[in-house]
Amino acid sequence: MDIQLPQIIFQLVNFGVVFGAIVYLLYKPTQKILDERAKRVADTLKEVEKIEEEKEKIQSLKTKTKREADKEAALILERAQKSANVKKQELVEKTKETLQAEMKKAEAAWKEEKKQLVAESKKQIAEAVVEVSSLVLGEKINAKTDEKLIAKGIDQVLQNI
Amino acid sequence: MAANLHISISAETLTSFGSLNFSNSLLTSSIVTVLMVSFFVLVRMSMGKQKNGLLHPLQNLSEFIIEGFYGMVQGVTGDHKKTRFFMPFFTSFFLFILFNNWFGLLPGVGTIGFKEKVEGTEHAVLLQQEISVPVAEVQASEKIDEAAVETVEANEVEETANEAVETTEEKSVFVPYLRAGTADINTTLALGLFSQIMAQVIGIKYLGLSYFKKFFNFKDPIMGFVGILELVSEFSKVLSYTFRLFGNIFAGEVLLIVMSALIPLVVPMPFYGLEIFVGVIQALVFSLLSIVFFNIATIGHDEH
Numbered sequence: 046m047d048i049q050l051p052q053i054i055f056q057l058v059n060f061g062v063v064f065g066a067i068v069y070l071l072y073k074p075t076q077k078i079l080d081e082r083a084k085r086v087a088d089t090l091k092e093v094e095k096i097e098e099e100k101e102k103i104q105s106l107k108t109k110t111k112r113e114a115d116k117e118a119a120l121i122l123e124r125a126q127k128s129a130n131v132k133k134q135e136l137v138e139k140t141k142e143t144l145q146a147e148m149k150k151a152e153a154a155w156k157e158e159k160k161q162l163v164a165e166s167k168k169q170i171a172e173a174v175v176e177v178s179s180l181v182l183g184e185k186i187n188a189k190t191d192e193k194l195i196a197k198g199i200d201q202v203l204q205n206i
Numbered sequence: 207m208a209a210n211l212h213i214s215i216s217a218e219t220l221t222s223f224g225s226l227n228f229s230n231s232l233l234t235s236s237i238v239t240v241l242m243v244s245f246f247v248l249v250r251m252s253m254g255k256q257k258n259g260l261l262h263p264l265q266n267l268s269e270f271i272i273e274g275f276y277g278m279v280q281g282v283t284g285d286h287k288k289t290r291f292f293m294p295f296f297t298s299f300f301l302f303i304l305f306n307n308w309f310g311l312l313p314g315v316g317t318i319g320f321k322e323k324v325e326g327t328e329h330a331v332l333l334q335q336e337i338s339v340p341v342a343e344v345q346a347s348e349k350i351d352e353a354a355v356e357t358v359e360a361n362e363v364e365e366t367a368n369e370a371v372e373t374t375e376e377k378s379v380f381v382p383y384l385r386a387g388t389a390d391i392n393t394t395l396a397l398g399l400f401s402q403i404m405a406q407v408i409g410i411k412y413l414g415l416s417y418f419k420k421f422f423n424f425k426d427p428i429m430g431f432v433g434i435l436e437l438v439s440e441f442s443k444v445l446s447y448t449f450r451l452f453g454n455i456f457a458g459e460v461l462l463i464v465m466s467a468l469i470p471l472v473v474p475m476p477f478y479g480l481e482i483f484v485g486v487i488q489a490l491v492f493s494l495l496s497i498v499f500f501n502i503a504t505i506g507h508d509e510h
Binding site for chain 1: 216217224225226227229232235236239242243246247249250253254265268269271272273290293294295297298301302387390391392393395396397399400
């Protein structure tokens with residue numbers, strides 16, 4: 046084992062060359078690439094986080110808007126229902142009134158018609174009775190008495206109808 | 207068979223440039239350095255290029271290495287800033303030691319070389335010395351005029367010694383062209399020194415001059431003694447780095463040489479596998495210990 050200083054220095058130089066080559070050709074460029082990649086990954090992750098936050102914000106806004114819209118829709122519906130009910134009530138009332146008026150009108154018309162019919166019938170029946178009676182009794186009974194009897198007879202007939 | 211074994215604890219000199227004896231381990235380290243730098247140039251050139259929409263395989267490899275090492279160093283420091291600072295040291299120690307360890311396992315390393323005459327070298331001198339001892343004893347016995355038989359025996363021994371010296375002078379030793387860089391104590395000492403010097407530099411960088419409080423603390427006698435122990439431990443760390451790595455790798459080489467010499471077929475294979483594993487482990491131990499000591503150097507003595 047002989048230790049020689051020149052050989053030690055030579056080996057130090059050899060190692061120094063390898064050290065320099067490793068630093069400038071291997072370590073620094075590779076580390077730079079790895080750092081850039083790590084930065085890109087970190088940036089992408091940050092961006093994803095940001096997008097996620099934005100998505101959550103939009104989601105919450107959507108939910109809020111939907112809730113508000115639902116609320117408003119319910120309110121409108123309720124208001125519409127109320128208004129429809131009022132209208133319905135009004136219509137019903139109006140219809141009832143119209144109906145009643147119509148019914149009253151119809152009743153009055155009917156009564157009038159009935160009256161007319163009765164009067165007409167009375168007249169026709171009286172004429173018929175007079176005609177028949179005149180045929181039966183001849184000329185013994187005067188016209189005045191006959192009329193009373195005839196009217197009485199007609200009333201009885203009418204009551205029986 | 208055993209006569210063909212070539213084991214030398216120190217690296218053999220191939221040529222000399224002034225005071226630098228260029229040994230086979232220096233040649234191996236230089237080759238490893240050139241190969242590593244060339245590979246890193248290729249890796250650098252491959253960066254940013256894509257193949258069928260995929261990253262270049264060399265870039266993938268570099269990312270795999272850097273990310274793997276980053277995790278390991280981060281596990282020791284627990285601080286990303288420190289990890290980033292220590293990473294090049296860890297990577298350099300690990301890869302330099304690993305490839306030097308593994309280069310020693312390649313076919314031809316330690317086995318291809320040349321024969322060098324050992325005339326006048328310490329091998330021959332040692333052999334002469336070993337044999338000259340009995341000769342001197344016998345010459346002394348001649349002077350006191352002992353029995354003729356003994357003189358004859360002495361002459362025979364003298365002749366044998368002379369023959370041995372002549373044979374030694376003609377002998378040559380095998381010098382391999384390549385030897386694992388880390389199987390040379392100069393390499394491991396250089397790495398150990400670098401690591402320990404860097405630990406001191408890092409300590410000063412992080413703590414300023416208060417770093418030296420660790421060694422020179424005169425608050426009380428106990429702390430003063432602890433400081434001395436710390437100072438001694440800094441030097442002993444260099445020795446520990448040096449001999450651990452050198453011992454493991456050199457022992458592995460010896461093991462492989464002996465196994466290959468005893469039974470050259472099949473039997474050395476598991477040992478090669480073992481040495482590949484030892485190469486990784488030793489590289490990891492050296493690099494991790496360096497990072498641990500760097501990290502300790504950044505922590506003030508009061509924080510311990």
